Amino acid sequence: MSLLEEMNQKATAQGIPLSAHIDITWRCNERCVHCYLDHDGKDEMSTAEIKDAIRQLADCGTFFLSISGGEPLLRRDCFEILEYARELRFNVKLKTNAVMIGAKEAARLKKMGIEQVQISIYSHRPEIHDAITKVPGSLRRSLEAIRHLTAQGVKVSITNVLMKQNAANGKAVQQLARDMGVEFGIDPIITPMLNGDWSTTNLWISRKELEEVFRTEDFVGNVGEFCAPVSNVDDNVLDGYSCSAGHTLAYISPTGDVFPCVQFPMPCGSLRQKTFRDIWYRSEQLTELRSVHVRDLPTCSHCSHTAYCSRCPGLAYMEGSMRGPSSIDCAKSEARTGIPSAWQLSPGYSSSKLVQIRLA
Amino acid sequence: MPPAETYLARSTDIAARKLGDETVIMSTVDSTIFMLNPTGSIIWEAADGNTPLSRIIEERVCAEFDVPVEQASADAQDFVDQLAKHAILLVSDEPIPPVKEVP
Numbered sequence: 074m075s076l077l078e079e080m081n082q083k084a085t086a087q088g089i090p091l092s093a094h095i096d097i098t099w100r101c102n103e104r105c106v107h108c109y110l111d112h113d114g115k116d117e118m119s120t121a122e123i124k125d126a127i128r129q130l131a132d133c134g135t136f137f138l139s140i141s142g143g144e145p146l147l148r149r150d151c152f153e154i155l156e157y158a159r160e161l162r163f164n165v166k167l168k169t170n171a172v173m174i175g176a177k178e179a180a181r182l183k184k185m186g187i188e189q190v191q192i193s194i195y196s197h198r199p200e201i202h203d204a205i206t207k208v209p210g211s212l213r214r215s216l217e218a219i220r221h222l223t224a225q226g227v228k229v230s231i232t233n234v235l236m237k238q239n240a241a242n243g244k245a246v247q248q249l250a251r252d253m254g255v256e257f258g259i260d261p262i263i264t265p266m267l268n269g270d271w272s273t274t275n276l277w278i279s280r281k282e283l284e285e286v287f288r289t290e291d292f293v294g295n296v297g298e299f300c301a302p303v304s305n306v307d308d309n310v311l312d313g314y315s316c317s318a319g320h321t322l323a324y325i326s327p328t329g330d331v332f333p334c335v336q337f338p339m340p341c342g343s344l345r346q347k348t349f350r351d352i353w354y355r356s357e358q359l360t361e362l363r364s365v366h367v368r369d370l371p372t373c374s375h376c377s378h379t380a381y382c383s384r385c386p387g388l389a390y391m392e393g394s395m396r397g398p399s400s401i402d403c404a405k406s407e408a409r410t411g412i413p414s415a416w417q418l419s420p421g422y423s424s425s426k427l428v429q430i431r432l433a
Numbered sequence: 434m435p436p437a438e439t440y441l442a443r444s445t446d447i448a449a450r451k452l453g454d455e456t457v458i459m460s461t462v463d464s465t466i467f468m469l470n471p472t473g474s475i476i477w478e479a480a481d482g483n484t485p486l487s488r489i490i491e492e493r494v495c496a497e498f499d500v501p502v503e504q505a506s507a508d509a510q511d512f513v514d515q516l517a518k519h520a521i522l523l524v525s526d527e528p529i530p531p532v533k534e535v536p
Contacts, residue, residue, distance in 0.1 A: 076457075076466045083452050091452075136450040136457055164448035164459050186446055186461035228464075 080136075084321040085314075089134040090353055091321040094335050097123055097154060098143040098327050103170050103206040105193075107236050107263045107276050109336075112143065117327045120150040122344070124157050126325055129349040131161045135323075141168035141335075143327070152181060159185045166191060171218035172211055179221035189228045189256075192219060196242040197249045205238055219253055230256035235286065236263050236276040247291060261286045262401060265391055267338045274401075283408040302410040303380040311368035315384045319362040323353065333362055337387025339395070362386070365396055372398050376415035378406040441489075441513060442482035442529040444521050449477075458521055465519050472498060472505075473512050480522060482529035486513065 084091035100114040202212035250257035319333030329344035342352035388399035403414035516522035
């Protein structure tokens, strides 16, 4: 077991929110066509409120802290917040489009000891990237920022989110990341908006394109292993949880509302009314979430994909029940292995529910 | 002449957090992760740059874990060497002034 796995296991056993994600604003200087947020800047937490939230997370044992948005650097106090988090000895990642990062900002990020800056790059071609962000020149500016960051020795990771517009650009962006000496990750899934609007999922890549992603060694490693169905489901799997949301992971919105994860819009309490500790350990919602083991899932517990499915309880929640299947993850498992999920095989299933998947 | 004392101070180029009675530390320089056991955690917390290692061992480690000083000293030296190798722990034979915190 790796040290990270050991940490996660200990944190789960002790109920420690090892990781937290704070969106310090939902305002943004880009207008990405697939974004799951609206860009409302109303009622954002003040600098003091955010620092207090961060201090409370430290007191509860949070180690990994992601600062994101919206575009976090739109807040004038972003660096003050990042530096405060480093003073409290968090492992800090910044998720940003980076267009506001120049040489001076890169040097400041290096000096504070930030763990990584994660930047979305949609294409190596400006006309595609800029059409997705709806900001002319945004690719050029993001790439310039990456150069400033790497020149300072700051670790950078490029995330390539795939959608209709850039479905064929994954390998080229990966090569761009290699050429720039930074990490690369690919995400072939567009999620619905947090407000329940599923229209963004119309941008999904086709089923055929998703299968191609899952059969590309550069993206998934050993394709044979990645796509092989695993039918052995032991008690360890059944007694486990779908993911870390609400177990060792917490999300805090710009208005101070606490959720299990950024992709799990189940409000658990407000930091303007309660302490984080009170919400984390006593909210009814989190208590219920933690009571759900894989064996309690009416459909997924006897699905042939159970052992490796990336079932997201947040997406399932958005579809009606945190105990239910997530059609997005059913589709991923099917594209990965060629085998339909238990839900897809159930009598009540209709492929029309899979509006997220465009048939090639 | 008495043997030189060893002073320890925590680097600021780290992320660190207590998980129960253990401590997780990650270097921001090379992302190496360390998990300190309860004894290591006590030494880590006491590494304030001013308290000699011998006093940390006597007053904190031996008192808490009921181990002979010789054994605790040998174990502590291994621990210090490992962390110092990754520049996570600063080691000196003189008191180490507090490092200026991140602005």
